[in-house]
Amino acid sequence: MPKLPAPPLPKSLKPKPKRPGEGNGNGNGNGAVGLSHPVAEAGVSAVDWIDERTSLSGGIRWMLFRKVPRGVNWFYTLGSATMFAFLSQAVTGVFLAMYYRPDATGGAYESMRYITDQAFLGQFVRGMHKWGSSVMVILIFLHMARTFFFGAYKYPREMTWIIGVVLLILTMAMSFTGYLLPFDQRAYWATIVGVNINGTGPFIGPYLSDFLRAGPEFGATTLSRFYAIHMLLLPGLIIALIGAHLWLITKLGISAPPWLKGEPDPELEQTEV
Amino acid sequence: MADRHKQTKSKYTLDRKVPGAFEGETVTRRRLMGLGVNGAGIVAASAFLLPALGFAIGPIFSREPFEWQPIGPPADFTQDTYKTETVTIVPGLGEVGKSTAYVRARNPAIDTEPADQYNQFIALSSRCMHLGCPVRFTAAAARFICPCHGGVYNFRGIPVGGPPVRPLDRFYTRVNNGLVELGPRYSVNSELRRFSARDPGQPLDGIGQYLYPARFSTSVLPKN
Ligand code: HEM
Ligand code: FES
Numbered sequence: 001m002p003k004l005p006a007p008p009l010p011k012s013l014k015p016k017p018k019r020p021g022e023g024n025g026n027g028n029g030n031g032a033v034g035l036s037h038p039v040a041e042a043g044v045s046a047v048d049w050i051d052e053r054t055s056l057s058g059g060i061r062w063m064l065f066r067k068v069p070r071g072v073n074w075f076y077t078l079g080s081a082t083m084f085a086f087l088s089q090a091v092t093g094v095f096l097a098m099y100y101r102p103d104a105t106g107g108a109y110e111s112m113r114y115i116t117d118q119a120f121l122g123q124f125v126r127g128m129h130k131w132g133s134s135v136m137v138i139l140i141f142l143h144m145a146r147t148f149f150f151g152a153y154k155y156p157r158e159m160t161w162i163i164g165v166v167l168l169i170l171t172m173a174m175s176f177t178g179y180l181l182p183f184d185q186r187a188y189w190a191t192i193v194g195v196n197i198n199g200t201g202p203f204i205g206p207y208l209s210d211f212l213r214a215g216p217e218f219g220a221t222t223l224s225r226f227y228a229i230h231m232l233l234l235p236g237l238i239i240a241l242i243g244a245h246l247w248l249i250t251k252l253g254i255s256a257p258p259w260l261k262g263e264p265d266p267e268l269e270q271t272e273v
Numbered sequence: 274m275a276d277r278h279k280q281t282k283s284k285y286t287l288d289r290k291v292p293g294a295f296e297g298e299t300v301t302r303r304r305l306m307g308l309g310v311n312g313a314g315i316v317a318a319s320a321f322l323l324p325a326l327g328f329a330i331g332p333i334f335s336r337e338p339f340e341w342q343p344i345g346p347p348a349d350f351t352q353d354t355y356k357t358e359t360v361t362i363v364p365g366l367g368e369v370g371k372s373t374a375y376v377r378a379r380n381p382a383i384d385t386e387p388a389d390q391y392n393q394f395i396a397l398s399s400r401c402m403h404l405g406c407p408v409r410f411t412a413a414a415a416r417f418i419c420p421c422h423g424g425v426y427n428f429r430g431i432p433v434g435g436p437p438v439r440p441l442d443r444f445y446t447r448v449n450n451g452l453v454e455l456g457p458r459y460s461v462n463s464e465l466r467r468f469s470a471r472d473p474g475q476p477l478d479g480i481g482q483y484l485y486p487a488r489f490s491t492s493v494l495p496k497n
Pocket of ligand 1: 086089090091092093094096097100126129130133136171174175176178179180181182230231232235238
């Protein structure tokens with residue numbers, strides 16, 4: 001394995017080299033860097049214990065301390081921003097799910113009212129989830145625009161782009177299924193319209209909307225169906241695909257901005273005689 | 274065409290000099306094991322995938338039952354204006370399962386579609402045929418107007434403006450025990466020919482009737 005660069009720690013946190021003759025607490029006074037405090041050592045040995053059995057540290061360094069080309073800029077942070085927007089949705093969504101009831105006869109609306117009016121910080125967390133969903137959609141489009149205009153979809157990164165397109169579709173499906181959940185007039189009619197737009201697809205459209213509604217009419221199970229898709233099926237798929245997306249990014253390295261001229265390696269320029 | 278390789282390669286593992294081959298054996302044990310393991314995996318995966326998939330798509334194939342719903346004596350309904358009636362589309366769901374029908378008596382002077390036992394009273398569904406918002410009958414204009422994208426229908430429910438793709442859906446009506454009753458919903462094309470209920474946004478003229486086939490799930494009139 002190639003030697004990986006050391007983490008960029010500030011000077012004050014870097015371990016000081018031992019003075020000659022000083023022990024390292026392990027009893028071998030060979031000058032190797034060591035920690036003498038038993039508590040600090042317990043932490044180190046716990047990390048070592050895990051690492052010896054999993055080799056996780058190599059993977060973490062592979063992921064976090066990789067080389068990036070010159071000229072990367074703030075636009076390269078849009079992907080991470082999208083990921084953090086998703087994480088915020090996932091965390092706030094899990095806590096909303098503790099109060100939410102997908103009951104079409106009125107329970108859903110009442111549980112949303114409870115979250116908004118009674119639950120401690122409920123309005124705030126609901127607001128985070130509601131506004132955060134728009135933030136995520138905006139960020140995912142900005143991130144897509146960055147990769148498009150920087151030509152980052154080109155060889156060998158086509159698969160990263162394709163996975164991104166699936167993530168975009170899944171995010172849209174998230175927004176569509178989530179919009180029904182407050183179960184107020186806007187949610188209800190917007191979903192009716194959305195399902196009917198699905199239905200206008202030729203041949204399979206009518207069956208697709210039967211599938212979405214669980215029947216020919218908006219019925220008792222439509223809401224719970226949307227809820228299960230919204231909080232179980234789609235988040236699971238999104239998490240798996242974000243993992244694949246990040247793995248490809250790390251494996252292939254981030255692309256250089258298009259205005260950067262490739263610089264030939266001076267060693268390759270030398271003419272061998 | 275004769276396959277040249279067939280002659281040279283024996284089907285017996287012994288002839289092919291597979292190590293440890295038995296007399297008369299045709300499939301290597303490695304290959305048999307591979308088939309067995311893959312087969313077992315397929316069986317195990319199908320055992321949970323197929324039922325789950327069937328469960329998820331089942332509602333597409335189950336036909337909705339319906340009941341005739343009495344809405345009042347025939348004298349309640351006139352030929353020149355609509356009366357608003359609440360119909361239950363999905364029972365047991367409260368408000369969400371209800372919809373609105375606009376009902377009037379058939380007027381042979383304007384209702385040119387052929388008369389039969391099911392359209393002595395004209396019952397229009399309030400569902401807009403653009404994308405399904407609820408239309409409202411405006412008596413002063415004798416028009417149905419949709420709040421969502423400006424769809425307008427004339428007195429007979431035929432679109433005269435905006436994006437709707439076909440006339441308003443209708444309910445079968447009949448008179449039973451001295452009361453007008455509403456049956457299942459059905460769709461019509463621009464000549465008011467009947468089709469089993471389609472979703473909004475699906476035109477039924479010309480090629481539309483083939484692009485948007487009937488579904489298994491819509492309730493139909495029992496044959497009498
Ligand atoms: C990709 C991420 C997500 C997006 C884009 C998204 C989008 C939405 C939207 C648009 C709403 C409607 C909000 C409103 O009008 O108030 C909503 C509601 C909801 N979501 Fe999500 N969601 C995401 C992730 C999650 C996750 C991971 C869960 C749970 C595991 C979840 C659970 C809920 C619940 C319980 C509601 C109902 C509460 C409410 O409407 O405020 N969501 N979601
Ligand atoms: S839903 Fe009525 S005009 Fe669009």
